[in-house]
Amino acid sequence: MTDSTESGDLRLTGISKTYGGSFTAVHPLDLTVPHGAFFALLGASGCGKTTTLRMIAGLEDPTTGSVLLGDRDVTRLPPYKRPVNTVFQSYALFPHLSVYENVAFGLRRRGAARVRERVGDMLDLVQLGDLAARRPHQLSGGQQQRVAVARALINHPRVLLLDEPLGALDLKLRRQMQLELKRIQTEVGITFVHVTHDQEEAMSLADTVAVMNGGRVEQLGAPAELYENPRTTFVANFLGTSNLIGADVVSAGGGEVVVTASGVRLRLPAGRCATAPGADGRLLVGIRPEKMSLVHRDEADSVPAGRNRFTGTIAAAGFIGVSTQYLIDSPLGPGVEVYVQNIERDPRLTPGAEVVVHWNPEHSFGLDAAQDINSGVETAGDPS
Amino acid sequence: MTAAKAPPADAPPPVPSAPAVPPVRTAPARRRLTPYWLLLPGVLWLLVFFALPMVYQASTSVQTGSLEEGYTVTWHFAVYGDALAEYWPHFVRSVLYAGTATALCLLLGYPLAYLIAFRAGRWRALLLVLVIAPFFTSFLIRTLAWKTILADGGPLVEILRTVGLLEVTALLGMTEGDRVLATPLAVVTGLTYNFLPFMILPLYTSLERIDPRLHEAAGDLYARPFTAFRQVTLPLSMPGVVSGTLLTFIPASGDYVNAELLGSTDTKMVGNVIQSQFLRVLDYPTAAALSFLLMAIVLIMVTVYIRRAGTEDLL
Numbered sequence: 001m002t003d004s005t006e007s008g009d010l011r012l013t014g015i016s017k018t019y020g021g022s023f024t025a026v027h028p029l030d031l032t033v034p035h036g037a038f039f040a041l042l043g044a045s046g047c048g049k050t051t052t053l054r055m056i057a058g059l060e061d062p063t064t065g066s067v068l069l070g071d072r073d074v075t076r077l078p079p080y081k082r083p084v085n086t087v088f089q090s091y092a093l094f095p096h097l098s099v100y101e102n103v104a105f106g107l108r109r110r111g112a113a114r115v116r117e118r119v120g121d122m123l124d125l126v127q128l129g130d131l132a133a134r135r136p137h138q139l140s141g142g143q144q145q146r147v148a149v150a151r152a153l154i155n156h157p158r159v160l161l162l163d164e165p166l167g168a169l170d171l172k173l174r175r176q177m178q179l180e181l182k183r184i185q186t187e188v189g190i191t192f193v194h195v196t197h198d199q200e201e202a203m204s205l206a207d208t209v210a211v212m213n214g215g216r217v218e219q220l221g222a223p224a225e226l227y228e229n230p231r232t233t234f235v236a237n238f239l240g241t242s243n244l245i246g247a248d249v250v251s252a253g254g255g256e257v258v259v260t261a262s263g264v265r266l267r268l269p270a271g272r273c274a275t276a277p278g279a280d281g282r283l284l285v286g287i288r289p290e291k292m293s294l295v296h297r298d299e300a301d302s303v304p305a306g307r308n309r310f311t312g313t314i315a316a317a318g319f320i321g322v323s324t325q326y327l328i329d330s331p332l333g334p335g336v337e338v339y340v341q342n343i344e345r346d347p348r349l350t351p352g353a354e355v356v357v358h359w360n361p362e363h364s365f366g367l368d369a370a371q372d373i374n375s376g377v378e379t380a381g382d383p384s
Numbered sequence: 385m386t387a388a389k390a391p392p393a394d395a396p397p398p399v400p401s402a403p404a405v406p407p408v409r410t411a412p413a414r415r416r417l418t419p420y421w422l423l424l425p426g427v428l429w430l431l432v433f434f435a436l437p438m439v440y441q442a443s444t445s446v447q448t449g450s451l452e453e454g455y456t457v458t459w460h461f462a463v464y465g466d467a468l469a470e471y472w473p474h475f476v477r478s479v480l481y482a483g484t485a486t487a488l489c490l491l492l493g494y495p496l497a498y499l500i501a502f503r504a505g506r507w508r509a510l511l512l513v514l515v516i517a518p519f520f521t522s523f524l525i526r527t528l529a530w531k532t533i534l535a536d537g538g539p540l541v542e543i544l545r546t547v548g549l550l551e552v553t554a555l556l557g558m559t560e561g562d563r564v565l566a567t568p569l570a571v572v573t574g575l576t577y578n579f580l581p582f583m584i585l586p587l588y589t590s591l592e593r594i595d596p597r598l599h600e601a602a603g604d605l606y607a608r609p610f611t612a613f614r615q616v617t618l619p620l621s622m623p624g625v626v627s628g629t630l631l632t633f634i635p636a637s638g639d640y641v642n643a644e645l646l647g648s649t650d651t652k653m654v655g656n657v658i659q660s661q662f663l664r665v666l667d668y669p670t671a672a673a674l675s676f677l678l679m680a681i682v683l684i685m686v687t688v689y690i691r692r693a694g695t696e697d698l699l
Contacts, residue, residue, distance in 0.1 A: 059600050079603040080612075092601040096619045105615075106605035151605065 008070020009034050010056065010159050010191060015065030017051050025051040027215045028064060033159070033193060033208075038185050040194045040206035044238070044376075048215040049195045050089075053161050056193065058082045069158050080109075085152035086161040090168050091144050093136040099123070099147050100132040106155040122154040125184065142173045149181070153188060162194045166201065174198075178205055199239050203227065211235050213376065231274040233284065233367055238376035242286045243336045246369060249281040257366060259283055262331040264310045266364065273366030282369035289337040291363040294326060296346060297354040309358035312336065314351050324349075328357055445672035455668065467673045471657050475681065478653040481568065482637035485575035489583035489632045490625065492576070497587035497624070498617075502596065515584050523578065527645050530574050534565045534646065541565075566648035574642035582631040590624025591617070626693050630686060637682055654678050 010033040017026040026048040033039045041049040054060035056067055058079035066075040074082050085106065094102050104119045112118070123129045126146040136144055145165060152160055165181070166174045182205055185192050196202050202209045203223035210220040211234070219226055219235045230236035233244060247259035247266060255270050266285055273283070287308075295302060303309055312330030324345070328336045338357055340349075349355065445463060449455035468475070500511045518526060533540055541564050544550050553559040558569040594617060602612035640655030654674060661671035 057604060059604070079600070080606045080608055084604075086601070086604045088597055088601055088604075092595060092597040094598060094601070094616055096616075105602070105607075109606035109611065155605070 008072075008158070010193070011068040012052070012056070013066055013068065015052070015055055015062045015067065017048070017055060017060060018063045024215055026055070029217060031210065031217065031220075033191055036189050036191055037208060038182070038192045038194065038206045040196060040202035040209045041212055042196055042199060042202040042209050042239075043212035044197055047212040049212045050163055052212070053086075053163055053193060053195045056159065057084055057086045057161050059086075083158040084161060085155050085157040086163060087145075087148045087152050087165045089163045089165070091136075091148040093144060093147055093151070095136055097135075098132065099128060099134050099136070099139070102136065102147055103150045103154055105151060110155075118154060122150045125153075125187070126150045126180075141169050142177060145169065145177060146180070149184065153184070153190070156188075157190060159191045159193060162192060164195055164197070166196070166198075174201070181205060203239070209239075211238060213238070227288075229272060229274075229365055230286070230367070232375070233371045233373055234376035236286050236365075236367065236376070237374070241289055241337055243289060243292075244367065244373050245285045245287075245332050245336075246373065247283050247285050249283055252276075256361075257283070259285060261285065262333075264332060266308045267361040268308075268364035268366055269362055272362075272364065275366075275368040280369075284367040284369050284371070284373065286365045286367055287359055287363060289325070290323075290339040290341075292336075292338045292357055292359045294328075294338050294340050294349060295356050295358070296348045297356060298348075300356045303356055303358045306361070307358045308361050308364065309356055311354065311356050314349060314353045314355055316351055317349065326355075328355065330357070441672045441675060444668050445676055447669050451666055460669070463669050463673045464677060467670050468677060471654065471674060474652055474654045474657050475677070477568075477651065478637045478655070478678070479681070479685070481572050481575060481643070481651075481653060482633050482639070484572045485579060485636050486583075486629050486633040488572070488576040489580050490629060493580055493583035493587055493628065494625075497584050497591055500584075500588055501591035501594075512588070515581050515588075519581070524641065524645075527574055527578065527641055530570070530577065530646055531565065534570050534573065536563055536565060565646065566651070568647070568651050570646040571643045571651050571653075574646045575636045575639060578639075578642065579632040579636050582635070583628040586627040586631060587621065587624040590621045590627075594620045622693060626690065629689070634682055634686065638678060 010031075012029055012031040014028045014030060015026065016024065016028040018024045029052065031052075041052060043049045051060060055062045058074070058077060058081075062075065066073050068074070069083065074084075094105065097105070100119055100123070103122055104115050107115045107118060119132075120129065123132055126149060128143060128146055128150065131139065131143065136147065139147065145168075148165065149162075162181075166177050169177060178201055181192075181194075194202070194205060203226075206223065208220065209223050209226055211218045211226065213234045219231050221229075226235060226239055230239065230242065233242075236242035236244060245261050245266075247261035250258045250260055250265070252258070252270060257268050257270050257273060259266050259268070268285060297311065300311075310330050310332055312328040312332075314326055315329045315335065316327040318325045319342075321342070323339045323341050326338045326340065326349070327334075328338055330336060336357065443457055444455070446457055446459050446461060447455040448458045448460045496515075500508055500515075504511050532538070535541070541550075541562070544564065545562055550559055550562065550564070553569050554561070558572070559567045564570050564573075598616050598620070599612050602616045603609065607615060637653075638655050640653060640659050643651050643653045643656050644659075654677075658671050658674045658678075661667045661674065
């Protein structure tokens with residue numbers, strides 16, 4: 001209820017949620033969101049991210065664990081006593097109140113002073129000053145979204161919770177609102193916890209992303225860190241696209257791991273292996289499609305020494321403007337994805353052509369081979 | 385009506401598509417008339433069973449004469465003044481009883497509708513059926529049953545007496561002594577009971593349409609549960625409150641069965657007077673005039689009410 005003079009991190013300790021004693025939406029979870037951070041909870045629907053958010057808001061009682069704001073335990077506080085506000089999925093604006101009254105709602109409940117001035121300032125911040133008298137149904141989706149942000153933000157919450165705030169907008173507007181949200185967050189310096197299933201949105205907005213799957217946090221870190229060093233197949237596949245190749249370890253030492261997959265020798269840095277190779281000596285080698293290069297077989301000699309390489313056949317090629325996406329069939333398996341920037345296009349690289357795929361060994365990462373290799377692949381029907 | 389006649393008048397001009405294909409032209413014309421043909425049964429029904437009886441009733445009210453010599457229209461408007469002068473207490477009672485019953489229906493019905501809409505979970509359908517279930521028994525039987533429930537010295541009356549509630553209602557002029565039957569309270573009870581479903585169903589419909597996340601959003605914005613209800617749920621349920629009160633008040637103010645079966649000669653409503661004027665006294669002009677007066681009073685009250693409720697943009 002204070003006006004953000006206190007600082008302090010949002011901490012979740014051992015928080016979990018079980019419904020009806022059988023279905024566990026969130027497994028015991030520890031999470032610290034530093035004060036002023038833009039934090040994203042990323043995952044497919046049903047992964048427990050919204051439940052986590054609702055427990056922070058007080059709209060859901062945790063089965064175990066506690067929610068702390070700074071040093072204050074707010075676990076047992078009802079929502080109306082928590083210094084936390086929410087931007088709801090599809091906004092939940094009050095349809096019978098004007099934009100002005102929607103934004104003023106929280107201030108009025110707390111009997112705040114200078115309501116008119118503060119609502120005016122807030123509407124200016126979200127660029128809706130001239131629409132104050134309108135009703136929500138008279139606004140476009142993007143405008144409603146901004147009212148929802150303004151309505152929550154005007155209360156200077158310690159933490160602003162955003163539940164899929166851009167989910168109802170079309171792609172172009174979503175990009176625009178992402179920039180807007182980032183601008184607002186920088187401007188007000190309030191901690192944002194943003195729930196989304198859109199990995200690009202999470203990576204472009206957040207300082208820290210927690211990838212959730214099946215009620216657990218799979219991995220947490222800065223977007224680039226998660227993208228470059230995924231620790232599970234789910235993160236590797238859900239965040240962007242990864243080529244994962246099952247391989248046998250030949251030798252490990254000197255900071256380098258050498259593996260073979262279907263007779264192809266590959267090297268990768270030991271520092272980028274999520275786990276030490278298993279007892280059976282199996283490992284999953286991962287490479288992002290944009291890290292790989294492609295040359296026609298006639299120019300195989302031009303590939304510098306020391307790079308990982310294999311030979312294959314182009315199965316499909318998709319031109320998408322900035323790049324061309326190739327699917328390569330090879331002894332390593334079908335459908336290795338390679339993205340090539342359209343700088344100089346080799347006209348010989350068409351389906352059926354024999355090619356050499358090569359990349360810097362430093363760009364490979366290693367994952368525990370005991371996992372489901374397809375976990376988190378977007379075409380997979382069941383997200384859990 | 386002019387709009388309805390316009391299309392045939394415009395029909396000939398579309399000549400541009402002329403060159404020797406006349407059958408094509410008639411099909412769109414016929415299609416344009418289809419909605420009006422579909423309207424016809426409904427319009428006829430209203431004409432025969434609403435408009436004509438209204439005109440007939442209006443003309444009856446300004447007739448004079450007797451049963452033996454027959455009635456003729458003499459534009460005897462004084463009948464309205466006379467009817468009002470003689471039966472104004474009945475009008476007052478009608479409005480008072482119907483108003484009280486409506487208020488009671490709202491007080492009983494709102495929490496029930498709220499419960500069914502937001503808290504009933506999987507029992508929702510069952511509870512709704514239970515609200516409507518009484519309709520499976522005849523209206524008369526159910527009202528007669530209340531005669532037994534409210535009978536002198538019956539268990540319910542004894543409880544009310546022991547608790548001391550009868551003294552309170554006696555102070556309000558709703559009961560006399562240890563009796564409930566044949567008092568205004570009995571009539572109001574009967575009206576409340578009979579019209580309760582007409583209050584609950586529209587209330588339920590409008591409450592059920594409210595997104596429960598709005599209540600959550602209000603809580604998130606520092607509104608205590610009761611404030612959230614007062615600021616969000618209640619205003620959004622006003623369309624249901626308005627239609628529920630109208631569906632209860634309008635028929636209740638014209639009701640005579642409850643006053644007939646549960647009341648006494650001192651609790652007669654306008655409906656009872658109209659009934660006896662039409663069927664026993666056979667004074668048709670007075671009965672017709674009373675009907676129109678009741679209609680006018682209800683119409684004025686409803687208009688004022690809807691204006692004040694200010695729910696036009698929510699309806």
